[in-house]
Amino acid sequence: MPQPLEAQMQRARLSSFKRSQLVRDLLRDRWMYLLLFPGILYFVVFKYVPMLGLVMAFQDYKPFTGFINSPWVGFKHFERFFMEPQFWSLFRNTLLLAIYNLVFFFPLPILLALMINEARREMFKRIVQTLLYLPHFISWVVAVGIFYVLFTTEGGVVNELLAQFGFEKIPFMLSEEWFRPMIIAQSIWKEAGWGTIIFLAALSGVDLQLYEAARMDGAGRWRQLWHITIPAIRSTIVILFILRLGSFLDTGFEHIFLMLNSMNREVGEVFDTYVYMKGLTQAQYSYSAAVGLFKSLVGLILVLGANKLAKKFGEEGVY
Template identity: 65%
Template sequence: MGNPLAASKPSISAVFRRQKLKRLARNRWLYIMLLPGLLYFITFKYVPMYGVLLAFKNYQPFLGFVDSEWVGMKHFDRFFGDPLFWKLLKNTFVLAAYNILFFFPLPIVLALMLNELRSQTYKKTIQTLVYIPHFMSWVVIVSIAYLFFTTEGGLVNEAIASVGGEKIQFLLSPGWFRTFITGEVMWKETGWGTIIFLAALAGVDTQLYEAAKIDGAGRMRQLWHITLPAIRSTIVILLILRLGNFLDTGFEQIFLMLNPLNREVGEVFDTYVYTTGISQGEYSYSTAVGLFKSVVGLVLVFGSNFLAKRFGEEGIL
């Protein structure tokens, strides 16, 4: 016969289950606050993933999603075999590389500069001013660029003409297109991008700076040996996330800046998906193009995360 006292003891799984319920009850408000964000990602990120199957079908609206013909890799073969693919790839990669090289470092530099300000009033005033462009729509940003750089009364061209120069077709020139796209992103998002870096800088132990001062380190040495190493992990994580969206160059901005004269260097995957999918009704083909973008982004995330870990950083996975 078994021991009745041993049989009456709760099992280990029951104890763990009871502990989990206690933790859930103790942190219930945190989980309730998590629900809206969780529902958002489930509804708008995970549920629509079922539609990726369109890339492998010849979707016909009158047949519906289920009854449309399965064509496998036909749309991918067509896309990769199209000479336009290489132009789209080049344009998208060049614009994405411009954003990484010229835009990504700017929030870090601005955050470091703001962190050095001792007057809180002055610091908050500058922060407010540099945050404002983020809340402007791309329609407003492109309109401002048009007012400044158009040849028909634009402020910059009028200034050039006033000193005897010849007006420049900034908005129609293919050579200026990428500069404008990158410059607009830098002006709009640099201030907003400092938020995460300022939060990371706020967590740096001030005793490290005091010890460095005692050892005779100046502001630049403190910046190089204390501040930058303290936010290095944040920089790496944000860089990995940025690489995940490497091919997302921004549809709205580029679409508004495109015209027949600069389309040769301005057409990217996002605008091409809109043109073929919405304007021409090739839903399956445009889905295949979008899926290609997503797969490349996923590969870049895993690749950059692997390299980050190889160099001693935490990464995101």
């Protein structure tokens, strides 16, 4: 066995070798790391540094006294939030919208990507992709405005057509029953096409020889789709599903806020709009920070649980 001094020298040489290897790797891939730097800087500045402000959820924060001099109150704001009569209403509205998004919106980009991938004419595929991508670049203000023009009872195109055929006009934008379907329909129209990009990229990596071998074995288009195409993107679907759960309770403030009015507020008020009302309009910064932290913790638990479950079933997971 080596003497203690020899062991220390071996460890020192190994550490020096690792450092020199790291330096060589950094110099070799310096341009790739340089391209990566803006992305890392974005996440540090806008994602990690603001996390320091979460301490206000445990303080009675006042802007003039700052974080250091604001008194600590422990879990007072969390207790208040859970005891609020409005809590269960907010939780139900947020949960229902999140489930509807997961059930109706999440699978649609996968189906669109599979259908686009099955198209054989490149020109047709490019035209369809462009038309599907365009709504993503429209702001939610414009998107909701378009839906108001189409579905409002006062001169809306859809309601005017209903009236022409002898049906009663439907208050789509004011009705509680239609609030959630309208939210999901707008999300699908605006973002489903953009969501196909990752799945189409995954499909482009499928070995074409697999399809040729399947055709030689007599497999039709449906068999190829079921046994080759879908398994090829299964890991991508699982990873995106896990990441989606991280923002499970994020229903989108701007979208919901633009659709809210006095007639549908009972079913439309969610955690995001509640945080805006309490934090910005009423200056209850600590309380709104506690609500936001609760949402983040729920997302973290869902991601950890889904990742563990995915690995249990043989998938790679996120980490």
